[in-house]
Amino acid sequence: MSQHFLLSARARTLSLRKIFSLSDDQAFEMFKQSRWGHHDAICPCCGSMAKHYFIKTRRQWRCRDCNHTFSVTSGTIFASHKLPLKVYLAAIAIYCNAVKGLSALQLARDLDVQYKTAFVLAHKIRESLMAQRDETELDGEVELDGAYVNGHVRPKNKKADRVDRRLAENQKADKRCVFVMRSRAEAGQGGKRTLTFVMKSEHQAGVLKLAGRFIRKGTTVFADEAPAYDPLHAYFPTKRVNHQVEYRSDDGVTTNMAESYFSRFRRMQYGQVHKFGIMYLNHYANEAAYREDNRRMSNGEMFFDILIKCAETRTSRDFGGYWQGNKRLMEHLVH
Ligand SMILES: [Zn+2]
Structure with a gap:
């Protein structure tokens, strides 16, 4: 290798x-x-x-x-x-070298400036x-997927005190979905260009709106089994993979390029930023997209x-x- x-x-x-x-x-x-x-x-x-x-x-x-x-x-x-x-x-040089993102505290220590200064600078x-x-239309083959952040509800110590975390009223107000559309490069080259957006949840209206605006007509789109992607079949040649059963279907349908993006995004979350402020979540999501697309x-x-x-x-x-x-x-x- x-x-x-x-x-x-x-x-x-x-x-x-x-x-x-x-x-x-x-x-x-x-x-x-x-x-x-x-x-x-x-x-x-x-x-x-x-x-x-x-x-x-x-x-x-x-x-x-x-x-x-x-x-x-x-x-x-x-x-x-x-x-x-x-x-x-x-600051820009340190930012470039941090392939999994950079926390403001780390930048503050490296530059010996206040946390507030580093926060604004980053x-x-x-x-x-x-x-x-680049917000021109994606074409060729495009993968769609969503991932949730800030949604974890910590269970109470005693079982009797715990709530049903599936119910809407027990979920966090800050829970957001980072939605990604990623076009593929030639075979074996991975992803090419990634556009990210923030939604409250992975929902049909939002997915349709974004796909209509940012994906060229006639493009083949790939998505998982989530119902949010059902209406796409009416507008694009659409292929689906059921992630509850497999990562890759027998006829080769995957959303692995979108998952690669989320892999880097999660590392940025767990290892550097820890908690995304929702006000600027779209900036963090786009940062991970920039790093992923320019990895070479x-x-x-x-x-x-x-x-x-x-x-x-x-x-x-x-x-x-x-x-x-x-x-x-x-x-x-x-x-
Ligand atoms: Zn002048």
Whole structure:
């Protein structure tokens, strides 16, 4: 058997040591290049590409046309940054290397910043991944599946005190279903592209709505025996496998690529994040999808990919001033 990808030298093209030894100027150049490539700075306020006046001591520009003063992070997810730019690069590097996700506490210890700082920083990276995800239609062969989180009800010590955990009234209010649609790569190559959504439960209306919006007509879909997938037969060539009997049916029907996604997602839950806040559950689900789909990308490539995504994402509405009280008020749920 050939060597595992992560053991090969090709997988290691990023050095955390190098990131930490960058000078402030080098970190600034890296940010500048990730945002504008080899262009000069472009004003985020009026879009002017003129040669702007550079205020060297502040590493900021003054727009030649509208007089707006802007920095290399203005208008991006890291706008109004307080820490040295190098720390943001290090955060992205540490985030890339954590193949099963990263808890805010761990990031806080690695960077020696407050928990609150690390929490917001990691969430801004997740928000960029979400904002930049490819939402074009999935095609070829697509697998669908759902998994539940935050649903565990701890049984009482005495048997007499225990409740029937199957009943709706005894279930947790925070219980959510992470729903996944994953297209397959060529045979033997695993999954290709994964889209994740959050629902209250695996229900027919939600499944139909998402399949109609994100799966190209004529695509073969694969699902398990859950009744939520029954209406799909009317719209797509649909194949089912009964998981109460087998993982793979005799004619080769599986949803194993969707299960692979959940495998990584569960490891992120059990080993790193532990409890998903439901308000941002879609970000966590998408993070696992990004890691799963880019599992064969070297950490150096992933570093630049995420850095560019951060530069392309507009200033966060959910995490700018989070600890000052600015928070998302509504979950992003599919009804
Ligand atoms: Zn301007």
